[in-house]
Amino acid sequence: MSTLLFLHDVDVLPGPVGALSLLAGDLDVVVPRHPGFGTPLDDTAQGWDTVADLAQHYLSGPAAELVRAPATGPLHLAGAGFGGWIALEMAVRAPHQFASLVLVSPYGVKLSGPTERDFADILLLDPTEVVELGWADPAACRDLRMPGFPTGLTDSEYEQAFADRAALSRYAWKPFLHDPRLHRWLHLATMPTLVLAGARDRLVPPRHSAALADLLPSARFVDLPDAGHYPYLERPDEFHRLVRSFLRGDAR
Template sequence: MPPTPPLTVVFAHGYCLNQDSWHFQREAFRDGLRLVFWDQRSHGRSERSRSYLAGQQSSIDQLGEDLGAVIDAVAPTGPLVLVGHSMGGMTIMALADQRPELFAERVAGVALLGTTAGSWRGVTLGLPGVGARMFHRIGPGVIKALGRQAGLVERGRRLSSELTAAIYQKFSFGSDDIDPALAHFAQDLLEATPVDVVAEFFPVFPAHEKTAALAVLRDIPTLVMAGTRDLLTPPSHSEAIAAELPDAELDIVPDTGHLLMLERPDLVDARLADLLERAAAHCGAPLPQHVHDLAQATRRA
């Protein structure tokens, strides 16, 4: 019987970000593993969604199909580990719903970081109850209107970048003690996403409901992580995912916000290394020694 090929690890980034949000993970795992980074449609270096430009509303299901197309194109054989943050985690759930056979035959591990399986309308964003309900009621319309005035809004974003830095930090990180260079890096990622792309995808989150699709992951080593101060996908959403996956590793990280892979890279890297160990054992794939060494940090924590 031929040996199992090495793992291919596919990273799916979140809303208003791009593949550079995995900067620390790219550095940690670049030796001895095959890594796939890609920009979701309309984000980063990907072109604008042609279907959206033609008048079709974007959806998480579309993103799931995109992920499947990426896998088919660049990793058509061998075991896979899928890592998704925020919207990227939803993308993985959509793919599980669409192609459960892929997960049964090839997916050896899944990481869901700062994401949700549904019920996003209940997220308060740190606002009082009345404010949260008002935001969910009028927010989509306001953001859609801003998207129609993209040129004007983009000029305003550039002029007010210092004023908006505090808002970006509040919704990105859970600690006030953030390296200014890291805060600027995160802000650059967010501001690189055009406002009309922000408007394109914002309506998809209330419609996202993939709790039933989590059943596809029940026999697959899975890591679920969230920060206690995540205002966009609060830890209760990760706890709800873990409740559907009794064998999943759940890690709720204190004093950490939505961009946990940037805010706590050492911890996230160690948890991912532990997942890669479990995935390799699950499918019999080889694993570089440095991944085993990195996983030891999880067991020492």
């Protein structure tokens, strides 16, 4: 069976939530938690301050076994938002280890001028604003956890939400949500690539994801109507259909 290594966005609950549970019927889906976001390696990762550190962790650090080619089938790489940034850093470093790449509204690459904003400032937005900008239908929001959202979290869940925010700040504050060196190496990500974006995403505008797809050697871009920044949570059936079709066809 093929394996899908899926790297979550920030604020998304651990494990195979949303469309990932559907994809688990077709693939061996591995969904690790990033060091700093509630793992046994959080203390070790205190000295890490770039997304490149996380990419190196998955490629050659303690988690390297996750990306060694499984004996039973090809290994596919996917990431959403912050996880998409990590996946891009991995793809340009080790393109031959992955049969394909799926990116969902990824951060990581700045395409506009130095004074123009590519991404919403998720570190300054309150939870209500994140939901309003990140979901086509904010009333349907689920499977997210951040400081102050949802109401009724336990003390330990609030503590972890704040710890997640602190880790994100350490990895992505300066430069904000991108690596200025990553743009120059995108041509190395030669594997078949699908770039997905919700048409109503206001955290990472769909035009940014479309422009990024144009810079990748073997990528195509698809936008999902009536979805925001988290289409694998908001439109799981459609996301599952698109990704399954891609992995069975284009990425074969």
